Amino acid sequence: MILALVDCNNFYASCEQLFDPRLRDRALVVLSNNDGCVVARSARAKEVGIPMGAPWHQLKDQARRHRVVALSSNYALYGDLSARVMQVLSGYSPQQEVYSIDECFLDLTGALPSPAACGRAMRSEVLRLVGLPVSVGLGPTKTLAKLANHFGKKRPEFEGVCPLHELPAAEQERLLAQVPASEVWGVGRRISQSLEGLGIRTALQLKKASPAWIRRQFSVTLERTVRELNSEPCLELMAGPARRRQILCSRSFGTLISELAPLEEAAAAFARRATEKLRDQKLLAGSVSTFLRTNPHREDHPQHFPSLCLPVQPTDDLRRITAAALNALRRIYRSGYAYQKTGVILTDLTPVERRQGDLFDDPVQLGRSQALMEAMEHINRSMGSGTVKLMAEGSDPRWAMKADNRTPRYTTRLDELPVAKAVSRKKISPYSGT
Numbered sequence: 001m002i003l004a005l006v007d008c009n010n011f012y013a014s015c016e017q018l019f020d021p022r023l024r025d026r027a028l029v030v031l032s033n034n035d036g037c038v039v040a041r042s043a044r045a046k047e048v049g050i051p052m053g054a055p056w057h058q059l060k061d062q063a064r065r066h067r068v069v070a071l072s073s074n075y076a077l078y079g080d081l082s083a084r085v086m087q088v089l090s091g092y093s094p095q096q097e098v099y100s101i102d103e104c105f106l107d108l109t110g111a112l113p114s115p116a117a118c119g120r121a122m123r124s125e126v127l128r129l130v131g132l133p134v135s136v137g138l139g140p141t142k143t144l145a146k147l148a149n150h151f152g153k154k155r156p157e158f159e160g161v162c163p164l165h166e167l168p169a170a171e172q173e174r175l176l177a178q179v180p181a182s183e184v185w186g187v188g189r190r191i192s193q194s195l196e197g198l199g200i201r202t203a204l205q206l207k208k209a210s211p212a213w214i215r216r217q218f219s220v221t222l223e224r225t226v227r228e229l230n231s232e233p234c235l236e237l238m239a240g241p242a243r244r245r246q247i248l249c250s251r252s253f254g255t256l257i258s259e260l261a262p263l264e265e266a267a268a269a270f271a272r273r274a275t276e277k278l279r280d281q282k283l284l285a286g287s288v289s290t291f292l293r294t295n296p297h298r299e300d301h302p303q304h305f306p307s308l309c310l311p312v313q314p315t316d317d318l319r320r321i322t323a324a325a326l327n328a329l330r331r332i333y334r335s336g337y338a339y340q341k342t343g344v345i346l347t348d349l350t351p352v353e354r355r356q357g358d359l360f361d362d363p364v365q366l367g368r369s370q371a372l373m374e375a376m377e378h379i380n381r382s383m384g385s386g387t388v389k390l391m392a393e394g395s396d397p398r399w400a401m402k403a404d405n406r407t408p409r410y411t412t413r414l415d416e417l418p419v420a421k422a423v424s425r426k427k428i429s430p431y432s433g434t
């Protein structure tokens with residue numbers, strides 16, 4: 001078996017640079033929800049030492065010195081470009097596991113003329129058709145493909161594609177000896193610290209450890225990692241659209257919220273987003289949960305983390321799902337807390353074909369419900385999400401996220417299409433000041 005792991009380089013930053021050439025050589029960072037922390041860095045931002053995950057407000061001095069551009073997350077853009085990358089890659093293998101927004105595994109066993117040639121073709125094809133740089137790692141197991149990807153990305157001699165399985169054994173060992181064990185997939189910081197206490201510091205040392213001993217010292221999970229490092233596949237490729245077990249929609253608010261009314265509007269908006277995903281996947285929900293969270297970092301605030309799950313007759317009707325989500329919210333809400341986040345989770349998902357007529361379900365009502373949902377979808381698809389929505393969402397979302405410096409949604413909004421002459425477009429100014 002030969003698996004490929006394809007990973008986009010600096011994904012969010014590369015998406016932004018693709019549409020704004022002025023950003024190509026700049027130190028660029030993308031910030032998390034509410035412009036909190038650094039979640040992506042361009043190559044230049046890495047060079048000047050901007051740390052991943054750091055809160056932006058702590059970086060202001062460094063940012064000014066290196067003229068760092070900070071952008072809010074533009075999830076509509078990243079999601080759309082991700083779908084295009086995955087689409088191009090899916091042409092190279094019938095077995096594709098989309099592992100995250102910017103990574104997928106592909107089974108390239110028996111690929112012609114060779115898996116390595118296929119890897120190089122994928123890299124140039126994604127660059128040509130989508131415009132984004134990717135790195136490709138190839139190996140006989142997922143863990144080795146991941147590690148190969150790391151080499152492909154970090155070592156210029158591979159030019160973005162590392163076919164680890166084709167290298168002589170001695171060369172493979174030399175590479176593995178230079179990688180800290182913490183870089184191996186599935187070895188977190190805590191495990192790598194314990195490993196270090198046992199004298200295991202590199203990927204090569206982990207590979208040479210006895211699987212049985214590792215299982216006794218740690219877990220069967222880490223034992224699998226050791227076996228995978230020795231080319232023994234233990235982790236299956238999960239190809240095909242995995243049947244979702246749940247659909248979750250949730251966001252942190254731009255400010256803390258204490259009153260019920262704006263929480264209801266937020267929960268209604270998340271219920272709509274969740275229902276859109278549910279209907280896209282042709283599923284029905286049998287339970288609707290709503291949760292609330294205060295800010296756990298505000299130790300001076302009283303904390304409240306309630307949630308409630310309500311069963312419903314399996315449905316994909318927005319009105320029923322919203323009603324259940326709001327019902328749950330009103331039952332868990334307590335005044336006197338400053339809430340940071342709410343969310344709606346749909347569970348007990350079943351395919352829509354298995355809709356069971358309830359004794360009390362009126363077929364005429366069901367037909368009307370479907371017609372209404374389809375009409376809403378049609379309008380929202382052609383005129384923009386949220387053009388038609390339930391009153392429960394309100395019209396002035398006080399709960400909305402902070403995203404002060406988001407770039408246009410170039411590929412998914414007609415009114416935000418890039419223009420050739422840069423006259424009508426808002427100039428992107430670095431957060432750090434001019």
Ligand SMILES: [Mg+2]
Pocket residue numbers: 007008009010011102
């Ligand atoms: Mg990546």
